Amino acid sequence: xxxxxxxxxxxxxxxxxxxxxxxxxxxxxxLAGCLLVANVVIDDLSYDKQWGNADHIYRVISNNxxxxxxxxxxxxxxxxxxEKNFPEVENYCRIGQGNxxxxxxxxxxxxxxxxxxxxxxxxxxxxxxFLQGSPQTAENGYYNVIITEAVKEKYFPDIxxxxxxxxxxxxxxxxxxxxxxITGVIKEFPYNSHLRAEAIVLKPFSNQxxxxxxxxxxxxxxxxxxxxxxxxEQFATKVNRWYKTSVSNTLNTANFSVITNSFQPLSKVYLxxxxxxxxxxxxxxxxxxxxxxxxxxxxxxxACFNFINLTTAKALxxxxxxxxxxxxxxNKFQLIYQFLIESLLFFVISFILALFLYQLSIKPIEAxxxxxxxxxxxxxxxxxxxxxxxxxxVCIFTGLYPAxxxxxxxxxLALKGNSNPKSNNNLIxxxxxxxxxxxxxxxxxxxxxxxxxxxxxxxADLGYDKNNLxxxxxxxxxxxxxxxxxxxxxxxxxxxxxxxxxxxxxxxxSMSMEVDDPTEKNKKINVWFIDGDIDFAQTLKLQLExxxxxxxxxxxxxxxxxxxxxxxxxxxxxxxxAHQSVxxxxxxxxxxxxxxxxxxxxxxxxxxxxxxxNDFHNESLKTVMKPCVIKADNNIAYGSMLxxxxxxxxxKVINSINTLWxxxxxxxxxxxxxxxxxxxxxxxxxxxxxxxxxxxxxxTVFLACLGLFGLISFTTELRRKEIGIxxxxxxSAAVxxxxxxxxxxxxxIIAIVIAxxxxxxxxxxWLEDYAYRINISWWMLTTAGVIGLLIALITxxxxxxxxxxxxxxKSLRTE
Numbered sequence: 001x002x003x004x005x006x007x008x009x010x011x012x013x014x015x016x017x018x019x020x021x022x023x024x025x026x027x028x029x030x031l032a033g034c035l036l037v038a039n040v041v042i043d044d045l046s047y048d049k050q051w052g053n054a055d056h057i058y059r060v061i062s063n064n065x066x067x068x069x070x071x072x073x074x075x076x077x078x079x080x081x082x083e084k085n086f087p088e089v090e091n092y093c094r095i096g097q098g099n100x101x102x103x104x105x106x107x108x109x110x111x112x113x114x115x116x117x118x119x120x121x122x123x124x125x126x127x128x129x130f131l132q133g134s135p136q137t138a139e140n141g142y143y144n145v146i147i148t149e150a151v152k153e154k155y156f157p158d159i160x161x162x163x164x165x166x167x168x169x170x171x172x173x174x175x176x177x178x179x180x181x182i183t184g185v186i187k188e189f190p191y192n193s194h195l196r197a198e199a200i201v202l203k204p205f206s207n208q209x210x211x212x213x214x215x216x217x218x219x220x221x222x223x224x225x226x227x228x229x230x231x232x233e234q235f236a237t238k239v240n241r242w243y244k245t246s247v248s249n250t251l252n253t254a255n256f257s258v259i260t261n262s263f264q265p266l267s268k269v270y271l272x273x274x275x276x277x278x279x280x281x282x283x284x285x286x287x288x289x290x291x292x293x294x295x296x297x298x299x300x301x302x303a304c305f306n307f308i309n310l311t312t313a314k315a316l317x318x319x320x321x322x323x324x325x326x327x328x329x330x331n332k333f334q335l336i337y338q339f340l341i342e343s344l345l346f347f348v349i350s351f352i353l354a355l356f357l358y359q360l361s362i363k364p365i366e367a368x369x370x371x372x373x374x375x376x377x378x379x380x381x382x383x384x385x386x387x388x389x390x391x392x393x394v395c396i397f398t399g400l401y402p403a404x405x406x407x408x409x410x411x412x413l414a415l416k417g418n419s420n421p422k423s424n425n426n427l428i429x430x431x432x433x434x435x436x437x438x439x440x441x442x443x444x445x446x447x448x449x450x451x452x453x454x455x456x457x458x459x460a461d462l463g464y465d466k467n468n469l470x471x472x473x474x475x476x477x478x479x480x481x482x483x484x485x486x487x488x489x490x491x492x493x494x495x496x497x498x499x500x501x502x503x504x505x506x507x508x509x510s511m512s513m514e515v516d517d518p519t520e521k522n523k524k525i526n527v528w529f530i531d532g533d534i535d536f537a538q539t540l541k542l543q544l545e546x547x548x549x550x551x552x553x554x555x556x557x558x559x560x561x562x563x564x565x566x567x568x569x570x571x572x573x574x575x576x577x578a579h580q581s582v583x584x585x586x587x588x589x590x591x592x593x594x595x596x597x598x599x600x601x602x603x604x605x606x607x608x609x610x611x612x613x614n615d616f617h618n619e620s621l622k623t624v625m626k627p628c629v630i631k632a633d634n635n636i637a638y639g640s641m642l643x644x645x646x647x648x649x650x651x652k653v654i655n656s657i658n659t660l661w662x663x664x665x666x667x668x669x670x671x672x673x674x675x676x677x678x679x680x681x682x683x684x685x686x687x688x689x690x691x692x693x694x695x696x697x698x699x700t701v702f703l704a705c706l707g708l709f710g711l712i713s714f715t716t717e718l719r720r721k722e723i724g725i726x727x728x729x730x731x732s733a734a735v736x737x738x739x740x741x742x743x744x745x746x747x748x749i750i751a752i753v754i755a756x757x758x759x760x761x762x763x764x765x766w767l768e769d770y771a772y773r774i775n776i777s778w779w780m781l782t783t784a785g786v787i788g789l790l791i792a793l794i795t796x797x798x799x800x801x802x803x804x805x806x807x808x809x810k811s812l813r814t815e
Contacts, residue, residue, distance in 0.1 A: 020346075023310045026706045027350035030303020032357035033699060035377060035387065036365055037296040039358075042383070043375045044289050047192045047270035052127040053225055056090075058232055058263035060222040064514075069526070072273060073219040074261065076205070077212035085242060088230045093122040094205070094220035097197065101668075102145075102166040102180065110169060110667075111155050113147070113198040120144075120202050125225045126195070133162050133184030143168075144202040146184035151198050161185065169667060192374040194270045194282045224263070232263040285685065287769075295696055298439050302700055304398040305432045306707040307346065311402040312429060336404065343399025344392075351391050368688070401428075430747055436704035437751035437788055438758070443700050444784040445759035446766075447693035449776060453767065454686045456774050458679075462504075463616025464540040466676045468650070471503055472641040472657075473671040481636060484664045485533070488641070491656045493649025498539040500532035501639040504675050505682045508619045508626055515604050518591050527588060527605060527627045528618055531639075534558050534632045537583060537613060539642050547599045547611035550581060550632045557581040557610070558632035580631060582607035585615045588627030607631065620682050624771040642675070701788070705795040712744060712796055741796045748792040752785040759784070 048054060060078065063070045079092035096117040103110045116122070123135040131149055138144045145166060152161055161182045168176035180201070189196045209218060226235065240260045264272070271286040359378060366372050377383050477484065481499050488497045501510040509528035517523040530536070534552045537544075550557045559576055584592060584603075589612050592603045599609055607629060618628050645653050654672070661670040680687075760776055767773040 019310060022706055022709070023307060023346055024350050024353065026306040026310070026703055027303050027346060028353040028357060029699070030299050030306070030703055031350055031354035031391065032361065033299040033696075034296045034303070035354060035358045036361055037292050037299065038387075039362075039373060039375065039377050040365065040369065041289055041292045041296065043192060043373045044271060044284050046375050047284065048194060048266045050190050050192070051266065053125060054266050056226050056228065056230075057125060057266040058224050058226060059266065059269055060224065061262045061264050063260045063262055064524075070262075071219075072221055072264070072269075074222040075212060076209040076218045076220050078261075079222050079224070080210045081212045082224060082239065086235070086239065088226050088235050089224050090227045091121050091125055091225040093118050093125055093223050095122065095195070095223065096220060100199075100201070101169040103169055104164060104166055111151075113151055114196070115199045115201045116195065116197040117201045117203060119205060122200065122202070125223060128186040131185045131187060132160070135184075137162075137183045138202060139181055139183060142179045142181045142183075144183045145180050146186055146200040146202070147182060148186055148188050148198050150188060152185050190374065191372055194273075196282055223266075226263075232265070236262050288685070288689070291689070295692075298443070298700065299696075299703075300394065302436050302439060302703040302707070304394060305436050306703055307343075307398055308401055309429055309432055309707045310709075311343070311399070336400075339402065340396065340399050343402075344395055347391060347395035347399075351388070368691075433704070433708055433744075433747050434751045434754070436700075436707045437748050437792065438755045440697065440700040440704045441752055441755035441784050441788045442759040442762070443693060444697045444787055445755065445781060446763055447690065447697045448780045448784060449759075449763040449767070449774075450686065450690040450693055452774050452780065453770065454683055454690055456772075457621050457683050457686070457770075460617075460621060460772065462679075463614055464504075464542055466504065466679055468645050468647055469504075469540075469675040470643040470645055470650075470654070470657075471673055471675050471678060472643070473673075474503070474638065474640050475665070475668070476638050478637065479635075480664050481639075482533075482634065484660065485641065487660050487664075488643055488657060489535075491653055491660075493646050493653045495644040495646055496535055496539040497641060497643045498533050498535040499636045499639050499641050500530060500536050501633075501636060502530045502532070502618070503640045503642075503678070504618075505620060505679050506640075509628065512626075513605055515591060525591065525627070527592065527629060529629050529631060530618065531561075531631050531633050531636065533634060533636065536630060536632070536642075539644050540616070541644070542583075542613040542616060545586060545612045545614055547609070549611055549613075550583060550630070552634075554581060554610075556608070558634045560635045561633050577606045577631075580607050581610045583611045583613050583630040584609045585613055585628045587615050587625065588629055591627055592629075605629065621772040622770055701791055705791060708744065708792060708795050709798075712740070716740060737797065741793070744796045745789070745793065748789055752788060756781045756785070 051057065059072055060074045061070050061072055062074050076094060079094055083089045083092055098115060098117060099112055100115050101110050101112045120135070120138055128146075132152075133146070147156075147161065155161075156164070162184070164182045166180040166182065168178065168180055186200075226232065243259070243261060270282070270284045271289060273283050355378070362373070362376070362378075375383065377387060477499065485497050485499055488494060508526070510531040512526040512528050514524040515527055517525040534550050534557065537549050552558060556579060559580060582603075589597045589609070592605060592609075593601065597609075597612075599611070601608070603609060613630070615625060616628070617625055619626065643653070643657070657672075658670060760781065763776055767776075
């Protein structure tokens, strides 16, 4: 029986090649798109679940009750204090990240590797596969370096690296006095982890760093391993009660006394961390997972809608066949079984083609998202079997509707010439088309809104001139920074230059301080401090609104903080900073003064304002603008450099800076970028979402048009005799085309009416994540509607005109 049904299915598939091609093409594209998007979602959801203790590892989040802000770091001494005071804590580790440049035995050959800088307990919490050495081979008194297999193969290809002593070369070219030794080789870090590095450096923490005081002060990402059965929420409540009663009294700094701690499960770190990349370089977005999940479902639904419409359209030609089979004794269930076999054949062929398209597209997808996919459909047998099972179920449910339509045809009516099986089901077919176009138009509107928001973010007035502004990345300038800066300023084509502990788009400033918000009682607001040099405001081209800019002619305008730290004269430095001249933004001026703001008067924070500059966005436009204070330091040992270049002189100046750099800092590479490009990179995620939405809008519109093509084919086939009679009676091709097209265009218009409020609501929710955003305008909705209408009109007209110009004799010759 099955063999016979399968032969009939093959014949029907090959008999009408156009319908079969369109059906298989639509299903293949829809299934391939669904598989690809679903693979990205599954890969994102797999992050950090491969660690043996994954279910019991938590990252500590510090929550500031005053400002409502949270950061994934804690005071260095919190980990030891938690282990000492709470039996629930089995272990802890503090983790820093950074690049280190090593050489071996005073060798001139250097190699740079990205490192996790942590402590020995890290290896007890996170399990790694050791290829050489073991956690027990760590040597006391050394900084133990554990390298990955790739580093070993690249820099120690033919030798055993264990026991090799390394020297850490600082960015200034000096040698770190600490002793480094290689004690292990491990497999590569799993790519689906937010922790990635080429080496692990195990360092001992000092007694001061293990104390829970603000003087210990260093902030680290902190991970704790909780014992089995510990409820993280109850544990957090217990910790915060202890923190409030026993710890905050010893922390005089307001920033620490209002902190509460929460414990973030390791499996949520990658997708649920809305923090700056300063805190977490590898970061995903749960919002993107939701978006991609919806897109995968949408692609699958549209592909299925197409199959239903096209199969139902084709069913008209088989009414007589079905009726004859009924007359010869076939029952309803046998007919349903036969049509489900045909559907299964379509889906099997389409799924095989979809897997082929998936394999062709996986590399471009990885290139687009910027990283390899750890979980692959082809390489994971369980995932492939699961996908096949889902496709099989979809096939059954999708093929069931057209099978029921055909099997429910009354044989007597069909053999008398009434070949319209259950014409009342046209409502369902039309509903499917409306659903397809509704989804497509929602995605088109979303693409337009994302594009306009991204354009707004890239063109908004930031309060400073971002054009022709070069930034040199954070550098250890040593004692040569001021000299190097002056040499750069003297170059032809350079307007100004400044060294600062801040870069546009790289955080709010050098440090922040909380003050009372004058507009809302019991609320705090962060004031950002930017430490630059005397030329900072001029280099950014900040506009002076009142008073004067900082000037080296005034002794209070700039300090040499490094010398006071070196001589441990911190009390003297604090006194000088209290009287140091500063610039404040307009926003800062409104909240920092007691009563009416006056220049040269004490503020609520250390410093005396000598000038007010215009407000500027020191952070991303995703966050609300904060008040800002600018201080000057004439000897910034570690920071970035901003260089203002005259238009047209960019290439010449960069070449000259490269020459200067090789003289001043020969041991380190020059890393620079244009500020305008760096600011655009803040919104890389939005750019990718824009590209994805446009791609998916093209794809969904194309698939929706296939569905519309199926429905209009169904209708023209149903009305071919009516069209022939109208032509014989004198109706023109234009009139017939209009008659056929009118009803379908109504469906598209209904889809536009339904899609517009849905898209408006969804995209308004999406825009709420931005402090500065566009308003969704009527033209965005109208543009998407017009695009959908025009594409539908072209699709409809093709088939309608074909029916209108057909020879009526062919349709009426049997009458």
